[in-house]
Amino acid sequence: MEKRGELTSSQIGMIILAIAGFIVVLLFLFFILDLKEMSELEICKLSILTRGTAPEITKRLAPLKCTTQKICLTMENKDCPQFLGYENVKKVKLPSGTLADGKPKASQKIEEISANAMYDCWNIMGQGKIDIFGGEEGNHLSDLVIEKAKSISVVNNVEAKCVICSRVAIAPDLYEEKNKEILKQVDVNTYLKEKQVPGSSLTYLQTFTDRQVSSYPSQFSTNFSKQGEGKTTDEIAFVFSQILVDGREPLEQAFEKGAGTGIAIGSGLLLTPLGKVVGLVGAKITIPAAIVATLTSGGLAYVEAGNNQELAVEYCGPFESVEQARYGCSVVTPAAFSSKEDLDKIENLCKGGIEGNL
């Protein structure tokens, strides 16, 4: 006889399964997903994915747990005064000696570190395909609801928002006369063009441009070399910035908005005034920072192929992770990070705010 309210065996089974599932999830959270053991980069990536997959209205509630990576380049295991007092500074002792072509090994190491910093930044931030920042923020839940309603039709009031992925600083020993040649021979752009991303058959440049570009246009190279005598700095920051656009000619809109924010087109080519060329303080030498290839992520591909919208859309187009069609332009830019003026320029680029911990 079955009593009223008695649980059937299938119901009991379901309850047991649910409880077991709950326990498994808890165990996973407490033991396997140990956030303390995760690297800062992994935590950052996880928080970006959480934001990217969160519904639009709750996007701002998911904190962006990204901490700027600090890399100190040194020849003699010295500390970088720029990072005095900071924890988790990655000190890189540059190798001595020269390569077969006479180039200092240390120069190539600097190129490698810069290229990887840029690649990591681009990769962790979702390669421009994730809407990381969402719409505007407010102090009340109602602000979010109103903003959500507004954002359906208007996105033009949104300013670029940024994350400073990493800061690469030069220790004082690299300024010394004997090491002058090391900085002189750093050529990040050539490295990006010629070297492959670790674990991939593609070069950095091909990866950034979705295989569309394997070398720089000659005009571009000429412009770049002209910038060799620029301002100097002892620290470079790799800044990821993202701006929302409404989908029509997204790259051009980004430029329009960027006119006052640091993104501009020079001589028909894409350049950023932020860091046309970044050099080094003290040694009075300039290192060609990877500005060019940075913006190639969307820009060079766009310029190179004329008005090929498809290419631009790859990096300056619809996000993949939102419920409604939204467009954005994302850029990773190396920028000098030494003087107050340098910071002002970054501030100007990131008018919508800078997220993450410096």
Added chain:
Amino acid sequence: MKKKAILMKNTLGIILAVGGIALLLFLGGEIAYGAFKTNQEDKAAQTVIDLVKTKIDAIGTDESTELEIKGIDTGGEGDWFLVGWNEEGLIKPDKCFFQTCVCVCKLTDIIPTLENLKEGCQNRGFCRETNTKQIQVSTTTPNILTFPYVGLQPALKKIDIKKHKTQDDEIVVSISPQS
């Protein structure tokens, strides 16, 4: 007729219930979101004060360092300030009563005068002892009404931190924003 009356009565009840639940959910959401925002601001403030303290501790006497901070976003509801309170000062927050300390404090829509900052630091401020006799904070644009502070509005800024000895062998920390 009777059926219609029952239907009307139930419909009205359902509408009221749904409205009530929606209102409760919205108010609950507002409170939770407000707490979340407050928590985010407080975390950012603690990060700033911890960085300042770390830098102060990291430099020796007659040394200086720079610190980059990105300010604290309050969504337009007040501002955060970096201020210093000297051991010998008479007017200061209770939490800095015995020691020289540096604080990051919030003020809402009021001028950062000595009294206001004292209250602000006591009510919503994070302070760290500096283990020095004095601390001097410089304001970029000094005003006769205001107490010296470094504004922490959301923007990238660079501040200089120096440590030196006075003629009486007392250690003084100076904090000044780059302009």
